[in-house]
Amino acid sequence: MKDQTDRQRERLDAHVFVCTTDRDSEYASCGAAGAEATLEAVKDWLRERDAFWTAVSVTETSCLGLCSEEGTAISIQPRNVWYSDVQPADVPALLESEFGPDAEQVGDERCEAEVDPN
Numbered sequence: 001m002k003d004q005t006d007r008q009r010e011r012l013d014a015h016v017f018v019c020t021t022d023r024d025s026e027y028a029s030c031g032a033a034g035a036e037a038t039l040e041a042v043k044d045w046l047r048e049r050d051a052f053w054t055a056v057s058v059t060e061t062s063c064l065g066l067c068s069e070e071g072t073a074i075s076i077q078p079r080n081v082w083y084s085d086v087q088p089a090d091v092p093a094l095l096e097s098e099f100g101p102d103a104e105q106v107g108d109e110r111c112e113a114e115v116d117p118n
C-alpha cells in the first residue's frame with residue numbers, strides 16, 4: 001500500500017464527479033436522464049480550456065444520492081459543491097461559476113504523470 005495523499009494534495013485542485021448510474025428499476029437515475037451526454041459536456045468544456053486531466057480530474061461515479069428524472073448529479077470535491085438535474089446545456093455555466101470562464105481558477109499544478117485523456 002502506498003499513501004498518495006501528499007501527491008494528490010499537491011497535484012489536484014478539484015475533482016468533478018459525474019453520476020452515470022443507470023438502473024433497471026422504477027426509480028429515477030442519472031443514466032436514464034442523459035448522464036453520458038452531461039459527462040461528455042464536462043470533459044469537452046475542460047478540454048477546450050486545456051484543463052482536462054490537469055489540476056482538475058473528472059470521474060464517472062455511481063449514485064451520489066441526488067437521483068432525478070430531470071438530469072445528472074455532479075459533485076465537485078473537495079469544494080463540497082453539489083448539483084442535481086444537470087443537463088448538458090447547464091455545464092458551461094456550472095463549470096464557469098466554479099473555475100472561471102477560461103478555467104483560470106484551476107490550480108497551477110499540472111499532472112506530470114502519463115494519463116490517457118479519454
Ligand code: FES
Nearest residue numbers: 019030064066067
Ligand atoms: S442515480 Fe445519479 S445520483 Fe442517484
